[in-house]
Amino acid sequence: MAGGGNPVTPIWDRLLHVCFHGDYEENACFHGDYEEEKEEEEEEEEERGTLDLSPLLNKAMMLQARSWLSRARSFSTVSNNPLRVCVVGSGPAGFYTAEKTLKAHQGAEVDIIDRLPTPFGLVRSGVAPDHPETKIVINQFSRVAQHERCSFFGNVTLGSSISLSDLRELYHVVVLAYGSESDRALGIPGEDLMGIHSAREFVWWYNGHPDCRNLDPDLKSTDTAVILGQGNVALDVARILLRPTSELATTDISSHVLTALEESSIRKVYLVGRRGPVQAACTTKELREVLGIKNLYVHIKEADLVKTPADEEEMKNNRIQRRVHELLSKAAASGSSQPNSGQRELHFVFFRKPDSFLESDERSGHVSGVHVEKTFLKGVGPGKQIAVGTGEFEDLDCGMVLKSIGYKSVPVNGLPFDHNKGVVPNIRGRVVTDPLGDPTQVEIGLYVCGWLKRGPTGIIATNLYCAEETVASISEDLERGVLKSRSSLPKPGREGLLQLLNDRNVRPLTFNAWEKIDSEEKSLGSLRNKPREKLTTWEDLLKAAAMK
Amino acid sequence: MLKELSKGRYLSTSGTGYKRQHWRPLLTLPSETKAFQGSAFQKYRHFSTADAGDTCDEGSERNDTISVTFVDKYGEDQLIQVPIGMSLLEAAHENDIELEGACEGSLACSTCHVIVMDMDYYNKLEDPTDEENDMLDLAFGLTESSRLGCQIVAKPELDGIRVAIPAATRNFAVDGFVPKPH
Numbered sequence: 044m045a046g047g048g049n050p051v052t053p054i055w056d057r058l059l060h061v062c063f064h065g066d067y068e069e070n071a072c073f074h075g076d077y078e079e080e081k082e083e084e085e086e087e088e089e090e091r092g093t094l095d096l097s098p099l100l101n102k103a104m105m106l107q108a109r110s111w112l113s114r115a116r117s118f119s120t121v122s123n124n125p126l127r128v129c130v131v132g133s134g135p136a137g138f139y140t141a142e143k144t145l146k147a148h149q150g151a152e153v154d155i156i157d158r159l160p161t162p163f164g165l166v167r168s169g170v171a172p173d174h175p176e177t178k179i180v181i182n183q184f185s186r187v188a189q190h191e192r193c194s195f196f197g198n199v200t201l202g203s204s205i206s207l208s209d210l211r212e213l214y215h216v217v218v219l220a221y222g223s224e225s226d227r228a229l230g231i232p233g234e235d236l237m238g239i240h241s242a243r244e245f246v247w248w249y250n251g252h253p254d255c256r257n258l259d260p261d262l263k264s265t266d267t268a269v270i271l272g273q274g275n276v277a278l279d280v281a282r283i284l285l286r287p288t289s290e291l292a293t294t295d296i297s298s299h300v301l302t303a304l305e306e307s308s309i310r311k312v313y314l315v316g317r318r319g320p321v322q323a324a325c326t327t328k329e330l331r332e333v334l335g336i337k338n339l340y341v342h343i344k345e346a347d348l349v350k351t352p353a354d355e356e357e358m359k360n361n362r363i364q365r366r367v368h369e370l371l372s373k374a375a376a377s378g379s380s381q382p383n384s385g386q387r388e389l390h391f392v393f394f395r396k397p398d399s400f401l402e403s404d405e406r407s408g409h410v411s412g413v414h415v416e417k418t419f420l421k422g423v424g425p426g427k428q429i430a431v432g433t434g435e436f437e438d439l440d441c442g443m444v445l446k447s448i449g450y451k452s453v454p455v456n457g458l459p460f461d462h463n464k465g466v467v468p469n470i471r472g473r474v475v476t477d478p479l480g481d482p483t484q485v486e487i488g489l490y491v492c493g494w495l496k497r498g499p500t501g502i503i504a505t506n507l508y509c510a511e512e513t514v515a516s517i518s519e520d521l522e523r524g525v526l527k528s529r530s531s532l533p534k535p536g537r538e539g540l541l542q543l544l545n546d547r548n549v550r551p552l553t554f555n556a557w558e559k560i561d562s563e564e565k566s567l568g569s570l571r572n573k574p575r576e577k578l579t580t581w582e583d584l585l586k587a588a589a590m591k
Numbered sequence: 592m593l594k595e596l597s598k599g600r601y602l603s604t605s606g607t608g609y610k611r612q613h614w615r616p617l618l619t620l621p622s623e624t625k626a627f628q629g630s631a632f633q634k635y636r637h638f639s640t641a642d643a644g645d646t647c648d649e650g651s652e653r654n655d656t657i658s659v660t661f662v663d664k665y666g667e668d669q670l671i672q673v674p675i676g677m678s679l680l681e682a683a684h685e686n687d688i689e690l691e692g693a694c695e696g697s698l699a700c701s702t703c704h705v706i707v708m709d710m711d712y713y714n715k716l717e718d719p720t721d722e723e724n725d726m727l728d729l730a731f732g733l734t735e736s737s738r739l740g741c742q743i744v745a746k747p748e749l750d751g752i753r754v755a756i757p758a759a760t761r762n763f764a765v766d767g768f769v770p771k772p773h
Contacts, residue, residue, distance in 0.1 A: 176699030183693060328725040363728045502729055503693060504702045 125192075126151040126521070127536030129214040131201050132221035133157040134164020135503045136493020138184040139510035140218050145190055147518050153193045154214075154537050158200040159253070160552045160584045161560060162188065164222060166503065168252040171279045172294035173286070175574065180503060188554045194537060196544075196551035198585075202455040204549040205540070211488060213539045215526060216517055219458070219467065219474075220492040220510075223450035223499040227465070229271070233400030238265075238410040242276045242447035249283055249304075251297035251577035253584060262307035264406075265442020269413050271397055272447030273316035274324035280445050281312050282333045285387050290337075295568065295575045311388040313439055317396040317418055317430035320347060320371045321354040326502075327366045334374045339389055340382035343375040347393040357426045392439070394418045396430055401438060412440040450499035459486065466498050467491045472513030473520070488526060490517060556588035563587040657750035661688050662708065664758040673745040679705065679754065680740035690756055696741035698722050703740035704730035705754040712752045716743060732757035 126148050130137045133155050141153045161167055163181055170177045188195045199205060201221065210217045226241035228234060240260055247255035268284060270277045283291070288305045296304075316323055320343075323330075334341055348371060350358070358364045371391070382388050395415040403411035415437060418430035452467070454460035461468045461478040468478035474486040492513040493506050501509075520526045535542075544551050560578060564587075567576035578584045656672040661683060663669060673682040680703045683690035691702035704727070707713040713736040719727065723742050730737060740754070 174699070176694050176697040179695050179697060179699065180693040182695065326725070327728055328722070331721065331725065362733065366724070366728060502700075504691075504700055504729065504731075507691060507693075507702065508731060 124533040125536075126216065127214045127534045128153045128216040128218065128517075129210050129536075129540070130155045130218045130220055131157075131210070132164060132219065132493070132495075133162040133184075133195060133197075134220065134222055134493065135166060135180070135184075135506040136220035136222065136496075136509060137164065137218075138162075138187050139506045140220055140492045140513060141193055142183075142187045143510050143514040144216075144218075144517065145187070145192055147514055148521075151192065152536055153190075154196060154540060155188070155193065156196045156199040156201070156205075156540075156551075158198070158204075158221075160197040160556065160581075160588050162195055162197065162554070162557055168247055168250045170250075171246075171283065172250065172296035173282070173291060175294065177503070185554075195554040195557065196540070197557060197588075198550060198552045199544065204544060204547065207455055207457040207489075209543060210540075213535050213543070214488075215534050216488050216490065218472075218490045218492055218513060218517075219495055221452075221495060223452040223465070223494040225451040225453050226446065227449040227451050229397055229446065229448065231397055231399050233402060233410065236400050236402055236410040237261075237406075237408050238442055239400060239444040239446065242270070242272065242280050242445045243450055245280055245445050246276065249296055249300045251300070251579040253579055253581045256579045260303070260443065262303055262309055262443070264308070266308050267311045267313070267441040268309050268443040268445065269313045269315060269439050269441040270445045270447055271315050271413070272324070272449075273314050273391075274447060275326055275329045277314055277445075277447035278325050278329040278333045280447060281314055281389060282329075282336065284309050284312055285333075285339060285389060286336050287338075293572060293574075295573055295577060297577055297579050298571070299579070309443070311390070313390045313392050313441065315392045315395050315397070315413070315415065315439070317394070318420060318428065319354065319393045320368050320391070321350060321358055321364055322420075322428065323367055323371070323393075325367060326363055327370060330367055330370050333389065334370065336387075336389075338386055340386045341374050341378050342388065342390045343371055343378075344391075344393070345375055347391075348372050348375055351420070353420065353422050353428055357428065360426070394420075394430070395437075395439075396432060398436060400444065403442075409442075410444055411442065412438045413444060414438055450494065452495045452499075464498065467495050469496055470516075472496060472509075472516045487520075552585075552588050559590050560584055560587045563590065657745050657747060657752070659745070659749070660751075660753040661690070661705075662753060662755040663689060664756050666758075668753075675745050675747065677745050678741050679703075679743045679745070682745065683740060688756075690740055692741065698726060698739070698741070701726045701728075701730040701739065704733070704737055705740045705743070705756060706732075706734050707736040707738060707743075708753040708755055710736060712749060713738075715748045730757075 128141075128144050128148075128151055130141050130144075130153060137155055137157075141155050144151055144153050155162070157164075163184060166178055166181055166184070187193055201207065201210070201219075207217070226243050233239075238261060240258065244255050244258055245260060248258040248260065262284075270281055283296075283304070284307070288301060291304065292301060348368070350368070358368065392415075394417055396418050397413050398416045399414045400410050401412040401414055403409045416432040417435040417437070418432055420428040421431045422428050451465045452460075454462075454467075459468055459474055459476055459478060460466075468475040468482075469491050470482065470485065472490045472492060474489040474491055475482055476484045476486055490513050492510050494500075496513070497509060517526075541551065561575075564575040564577055567578075568574055570576075578587055656674050659671055659673045659679065659682065661669045661671065661679075669686070669688055671682060671686045671688070673679065677685075678696060680690060680692050680696055682688075683703075684692065690705070693702045694700040696703075707716070716738060719738060719742065723739055726739060727733060727737055730739075738754075743749075743752075743754070
């Protein structure tokens, strides 16, 4: 697409070594040495056809090249031919990528697209409403979005509004940071029964994500919920179910959710893990919080807390595991042996793996419990133990199940994907063409960051380091000239994107539109003594975005 | 002498303490975060300039600040003067030192992790609270003398402290690739 009108450019492109020193076009140095390019020629098939021409190049052509270069220089200013970067996804991985790119490449233009009208990804729809401090990072991300060389376009969906190949034509660099919007499945009988949800859906529901606005989990037909998993998402979900609603009322939790929680009959929550307290995947802050809920009876079997030598070995070099175990031990020792009447209950259930879901006799198609198998730990390597079934089973009766066993990424057309790991195969953020083939064969100009790159684990700050790595790879590729043949050609970037979206009747929403939504949500919130009242339907979001 | 002192904001002359504006005046805080705005600064101690004694102006300035050296992730030293009562996170930002602060000092992240380079100085700090330890659990490149920059508050005993910003990403930024000289 780009440069197609100038048939000589690929030749000169090969001919004249162009070095980019981080700041891309401004510091571009032009060297006349052809030899340096030879090694790279082998790598780029599409340009191989031009190679044989090289001996034919004469002085006249060199002059032509110079003339092209002087033109290239003249439009190679910041405004005319910047490095154009598109980041897909506006969560922490996307925003940190944008921030690092803007910093590393003076003059680069970065566009962030998101399928939602609202930016910030899981900071908005993942972080629990009672964790407002964690959301403060939105300030930093907003400054990035308002950077003069950065634009945000919401309501643009990769795969339907625009394809990956469109983006790669429009931009020199495309960084996919759209996270994990699906769930791992257990693959056990009864998983489709009513009353079983993924924790992701439940979290999206209480955080007002428009896609789960109507999840409407039934909290009134049962007093018991089983949460499968013991990571931080599981603890968040348990806390939302058990925490006094008066304490949630002043958060940005969606009003319809607050009402549902106020009417909830759930009093007892089981947190079920396949392995023991040493292997629990939660962190200390979240554990401390859930253990500290007012008037909550916490049950942990003392016997489960006994550490084996293998446990000790595993904990030796893991501060979180040591401190989590310590917290659980303290809670087990200090709690009363019986719940008071009316007291809400949290039961930590270790060494149990779900085998199947039980269907209710009274309510057909509805879950009534989880059939679990007892497990023991088996060492499979230094510091690593897995759960193995003992053949002994028991039932946990419940009317609701939340599966918190991990998120999963979803591929788009044209994107190499490792279905086993649920991530895009990559080397330090560079997308590898074939996950089973040559690991050094990468997709030029295509990168990943965040959960799509490394799987659904880690905290917001993990994305900071993840983005640094990806942006370092981009810089390296520019400096090495891997991206050169494309980046020395102008690309349409933002203008082309907006044109294409316009042609397809897709209406992108800018950061300014988000600010209108933001301001509407805040003013609705102030009426209810909340920091914000989220707009939770597409209709309301689009209406607010269109306000004058 | 000091760019931050020239702004004249840190020298409290009253005994009532002070609350500063946020360290990034450009930003508009969403209202949900406002409740936390002050949290980073609650630890500020107020020092009357009278405490500095009756030395000359320069002397009193010196007594109201301490020297802090940040060793950045490339190993470069940056020596700054930090007013008594200010956190190292805020001081870093005032001096354009690259130290992240995602939660702006509200103890909800680990991005302002620094390593105190001398155990003697580390021991002069109050022990980290459970909440700080919970965040340090998640810090990259944690060491025995790691702290959160937002929780280290300048006090006279800390004059001369050196802290390193962990180089979690130094290795892969280079990745064996050396740009050719020109």
